[in-house]
Amino acid sequence: MMDTTLATPKPRVRRGRPGSAALLLANTLATGGLVVLVLIALIALAAPVLPLADPDVTAPVDRLMPVFSAGHPLGTDHLGRDILSRLIWGTRVSLAVGLSATFIAAFFGSLLGLVAGYAGGRTDSLVMRGIDMVMAFPYILLALAIVAVLGPGLINALYAIALVNIPFFARNIRGLTLGLSRREFVDAARLSGKTPAQILFLEILPNVLPVIVITMSTTVGWMILETAGLSFLGLGAQPPQADLGSMLGEGRKILFTSPHVSVIPGLMIFALVMSINLFGDGIRDVLDPRLRSGALTRPVARTAIMRDVPAEAPVPTAGAVLDLQGLRTEFHVGGSVYKAVGGIDLVLMKGECLGLVGESGSGKSVTAMSIMGLVPTPPGRIVGGAAFLGEEDMFAVSNERIRQLRGAAVAYVFQDPLSTLHPLFTVGDQLTEAIRAHQRMTGSQAKKRAIDLLDLVRIPNPVERLNVFPHELSGGMRQRVCIAMALANDAKVLIADEPTTALDVTVQSQILALMNRLRRERDTAILFITHDFGVVSAICDRVAVMYAGRIVETGPTEAILSAPAHPYTAKLIQCVPVLGEPERRFDAIAGRPPLVDALPDGCAFAPRCPRARADCRSGDIAMSDAGEGRAVRCLYPLAAGEADV
Secondary structure (H helix, E strand, C coil), rough: CCCCCCCCCCCCCCCCCCHHHHHHHHHHHHHHHHHHHHHHHHHHCCCCCHHHHHHHHEEEECCCCCEECEEECCCCCCCCCEHHHHHHHHHHHHHHHHHHHHHHHHHHHHHHHHHHHHHCCCHHHHHHHHHHHCCCCHHHHHHHHHHHCCCCCCHHHHHHHHHHHHHHHHHHHHHHHHHHCCCHHHHHHHCCCHHHHHHHHHHHHHHHHHHHHHHHHHHHHHHHHHHHHHHHHHCCCCCCHHHCCHHHHHHHHHHHCCCCHHHHHHHHHHHHHHHHHHHHHHHHHCEEEEHCCCCCCCCCCEEECCCCCCCCCCCCCCCCCEEEEEEEEEEEEEEEEEEEEEEEEEEECCCCCEECCCCCCCCCHHHHHHHHCCCCCCCCEEEEEEEEECECCCCCCCHHHHHHHHHHCCECCCCHHHHHCCCCCCCHHHHHHHHCCCCCCCCCHHHHHHHHHHHCCCCCHHHHHHCHHHHHCCCHHHHHHHHHHHHCCCCCCEECCCCCCCCHHHHHHHHHHHHHHHHHHHHHHEEECCCHHHHHHHHCEEEEEEEEEEEEEEEEHHHHHHHHHHHHHHHHHHCCCCCCCCCCCCCCCCCCCCCCCCCCCCCCHHHHHHCHHHHHHHCCCCEEECCCEEECCCCCCCCCCCCCC
16 A cells, blocks of 8 residues: 655755855955954044044144054154044045046946957957056056146046046956857847847846946055045145045154054055955856855865764775775855765776766766866865775875876766867877877877777867867867867776767767767776666666656666666666657656755655655665666565556
8 A cells, every 4th residue: 555645844954055245254364354444444434423533634843743642542643633633534535536446437437348249340449448558658657648638636536547447447347248149148139139238238238237246345555545646746636635545655764763653644546545445356256157165265165074974994996996895075155065976886887887877966976076076165075975986985085196097097977078178279289289188209100099088989080170279179079179178088987977969969979879888898887877768778788767866867878778676767768768669658756856955764755656655754775686686775675567546
């Protein structure tokens, strides 16, 4: 009797990804900069209500009083004016001018960049040649020339600083807009009838806005420095008005007799600019989508290994080329832990092709990337298990040893060859680089080897193909090049991560036949990752079916295809069309895969399984031997010839 009652879903604590504020506060330097900047800004804004002396009133009797004098905590300048008062009012002025100049430069520079990048042609040439003319002059000399024409004064200095920084924004935004304007979503907007202005400001601008904000946050400090420089030279704030640059300039003549007059505003400029730059770097990191992983550090060269030392050291399977034992890989994002790979065991023998099958998100690619430490850290980490390549545990060897084995003993073929191959280097350059990275060869020897590899993967005219760029080849040809690179150093294990998904059926068949022929000729073991059982039947000797980070069934390909034991495997096979069986019914799998940060108790497939019973939803379901080299993770497996419903 089947248990058809619905299981009570496991309550899930919604922690999600950390917000921008949490990411920023996780960056100690950025947080420190923010604290200092807020403190300075608050004091400057409160200048009118603070009990300060008039910053412009002179008192010759009290001139050059030292720090901590009565009534003058920071002393007085050469005219007897209170330095503390002038410092706070001057900081207020410098902040206002620096921020205003930044906003002006960002607005006009971004507008010019958007228009030039989107319009292209003559408009782009005209705008960018004007920008080039402005950039031909040293920016500080150009600012001095503008102030000389307009006349000294704080407002004129603001205009000069803003003008000389417009090209910086314009060039950055123009380059981004140029690439975005040729993207498919812009073509879709044109087809929907949107005007150029609507496309520019509603489609493209939101995509470049983070870059504008980042650029502003990292340049406002330089704007304040440039304004202070002009005031230092007497071209900015005019007496008796105080800003940090003019205070610094006034104190330079008495630097040796009364150093505090110039040192104090100099320290304020340092603190202000440094805090803005640190805060700006933090904003840049927060807005960078590649770094929104819960930690503000960039991915390292190898996945972090944080596994517990087992009481008994694991032993590799005799004769296995690749042996995964209890592999567990997790992603720590904020307060959430995503168990992408939950303890899998796989054995790959020499010359064997093992298919790793499952829906998207089941953990297939993470498993493959974990073997050679290619999962980015943060947020990924390997928290358990072992990965033996022959007798070596890949999780115990040094980083240098991993580097030596990557591309030599273990090679990868990824799904999209256009993104895998470098767009700026020819096919020949990339092949010879892969060869010479692991073999001592001259350039001519590597070139000959590259020609042989292209011929091996059945690319016509291999000598001529060496000099072409990836974009000049078809998708099938690019994938053949990737396979040639993977075979360049006679790898023992070839990991193919859905290498035919992006190809049409005809090219897909050719690539599968090529890989099958090459692995038999070279006795290379292949771990073939796919979600298509039709592909598995064409190339794989054995199959391992993966669901929610765990292997649920494994065995010989023919046996599993003819008589699947796990209900999930049966459902996957039912989704594959069979030529000559038009009456065959296709059943989509009901429901969705579970979230790996909130996996249910018991069998992860139970909420979607028509055969689930009460005991399927509790405890840990172990793999059980099903005979004839097969194993299944199911309490109530299908018998031979039995339907899953």
